[in-house]
Amino acid sequence: MKLSKKELHQLIQTKIQRAGLSKEQAEIVSDVLTFADARGIHSHGAVRVEYYAERIAKGGITNQPHFEFKKTAPSCGIFEADNGSGHVAATKAMSEAMKMAKETGIGAVGIRNMSHSGALAYFVEMAAQEDLVALSVCQSDPMVVPFGGSEAYYGTNPIAFAAPSADERMITFDMATTVQAWGKVLHARSKKEPIPNTWAVDENGEPTTDPTKVNALLPIAGPKGSGLMMMVDILSGVLLGLPFGKHVSSMYHDLSNGRELGQLHIVFNPAFFTDLTEFKQNISQMLDELKEITPANGFTEVNFPGERGRLRETRYEELGIELVDDIYTYLISDTIHENKYDHKNKFAE
Numbered sequence: 352m353k354l355s356k357k358e359l360h361q362l363i364q365t366k367i368q369r370a371g372l373s374k375e376q377a378e379i380v381s382d383v384l385t386f387a388d389a390r391g392i393h394s395h396g397a398v399r400v401e402y403y404a405e406r407i408a409k410g411g412i413t414n415q416p417h418f419e420f421k422k423t424a425p426s427c428g429i430f431e432a433d434n435g436s437g438h439v440a441a442t443k444a445m446s447e448a449m450k451m452a453k454e455t456g457i458g459a460v461g462i463r464n465m466s467h468s469g470a471l472a473y474f475v476e477m478a479a480q481e482d483l484v485a486l487s488v489c490q491s492d493p494m495v496v497p498f499g500g501s502e503a504y505y506g507t508n509p510i511a512f513a514a515p516s517a518d519e520r521m522i523t524f525d526m527a528t529t530v531q532a533w534g535k536v537l538h539a540r541s542k543k544e545p546i547p548n549t550w551a552v553d554e555n556g557e558p559t560t561d562p563t564k565v566n567a568l569l570p571i572a573g574p575k576g577s578g579l580m581m582m583v584d585i586l587s588g589v590l591l592g593l594p595f596g597k598h599v600s601s602m603y604h605d606l607s608n609g610r611e612l613g614q615l616h617i618v619f620n621p622a623f624f625t626d627l628t629e630f631k632q633n634i635s636q637m638l639d640e641l642k643e644i645t646p647a648n649g650f651t652e653v654n655f656p657g658e659r660g661r662l663r664e665t666r667y668e669e670l671g672i673e674l675v676d677d678i679y680t681y682l683i684s685d686t687i688h689e690n691k692y693d694h695k696n697k698f699a700e
C-alpha cells in the first residue's frame with residue numbers, strides 16, 4: 352500500500368492519540384515517525400506504532416508527562432522527561448539546546464528518563480535548519496556483543512550529526528553503532544526477508560541470516576564500534592546518572608514501566624567559532640568537491656550523508672510511501688494494540 356506523507360501522518364497521529372497521548376504530543380510523535388518513513392528509514396517509522404501504542408496504553412510511556420528543563424550553566428541543562436514519549440522529549444530538549452547555542456555558542460542538554468526517541472536525524476536537522484550544527488547520541492537496550500565478547504552488553508547506541516550548507520543541501524549523518532540498527536532486523540522480519548550474515552549472531556554466537564533467530568547484534572568495525580558504543584553510553588547514560596550498559600531497560604520487558612533512557616544533544620553555533628557565511632560556503636565547497644571525485648568501481652558518484660534519504664523523500668512525494676500490508680491494516684483498524692510486545696524477550700519473540 353502506498354500513502355502520501357500527509358495520509359501516513361494522519362493515520363499515525365490518530366493511532367497515537369487514541370492510545371492516550373495529547374493531540375500536541377501525538378502530532379510530534381507522528382512528525383518524527385513520518386519523517387523516518389519519508390527518508391526511507393523504515394526501521395523507525397510506522398513499523399513502531401503498535402509498540403508505542405501498547406506502551407502508552409499500558410502506562411510505560413507517561414501520557415501526561417511533567418517535563419522540566421533545568422539550566423545548570425549558561426550552556427547546559429537537564430531535561431527531565433518523566434518517562435514521557437522520547438520523540439516529544441527529544442524535540443523539546445533540542446529546542447532548549449538550540450536556544451542556548453544561539454546565546455552562548457554551545458548548548459548541551461541531557462535528557463533523563465525518556466522513552467525511545469526513534470530516528471535521531473530528525474532532532475539534529477531541527478538545529479541545522481537554523482544554521483546550527485548538532486550532535487545527538489542516545490542509549491538503547493543491551494543487544495550488542497562487545498568486541499571479543501559472547502554476551503550482549505551495549506545497545507545499538509546511535510550517533511547523529513547535522514550541518515547546514517550555503518545552499519539547499521544539508522549534511523545529516525545518522526547511524527547506529529551496530530552493523531545494522533535493530534529496527535532493520537525488525538523490518539526484515541516484517542517483510543519475511545533474510546538478513547546478511549554480517550549483522551547479527553544467534554544464541555550460539557554464530558552469524559545468522561534468519562531475522563527471527565537473532566540473539567545479539569554486531570558492532571561496526573570490531574573494537575572501534577565497541578569503543579563508539581561505550582562513548583555513547585557514557586555520554587547519554589553515565590553522564591546523566593542513568594542506568595548504563597547491560598542495566599539499560601529492555602524495550603519489550605515490561606511495557607507498564609518507564610524506560611529511564613538518556614539522550615544527549617550538543618548544539619554548536621558556528622557564528623561563535625568562525626564566520627557563519629564562510630562556514631556554510633565551505634560546507635558547500637566540501638560537498639561539491641566530494642561530487643567531483645571519480646567514483647570507485649561499482650559506484651556512479653560519491654553520496655554525502657543524508658543525500659540518499661532526501662532523494663528518496665522527493666521520490667516518495669511523487670510515488671507515495673510504501674507500507675507493509677500488515678502495518679497499513681493495523682493503522683486503519685480500530686485496534687489500539689494486540690498485546691504483542693509486553694514481556695517478550697529483547698528481540699520481541
Ligand code: NAI
Pocket residue numbers: 392394395467468469470471472489490491507508509510511523524525526527528530531532533534535654655656657658659660
Ligand atoms: P544507515 O546505515 O541506513 O545509514 C547510516 C548513515 O550512512 C546515514 O547517515 C546515511 O546517510 C549514510 N549512508 C548510508 N548509505 C550511504 C551511501 N551509499 N553513501 C553515503 N552515505 C550513506 O543507518 P542505521 O545505522 O541503520 O540507522 C538507522 C536509524 O536508526 C537512524 O536514524 C538511527 O538514529 C536510528 N536508531 C535509533 C535508535 C534509538 O534507540 N533511538 C537506536 C539505533 C538506531
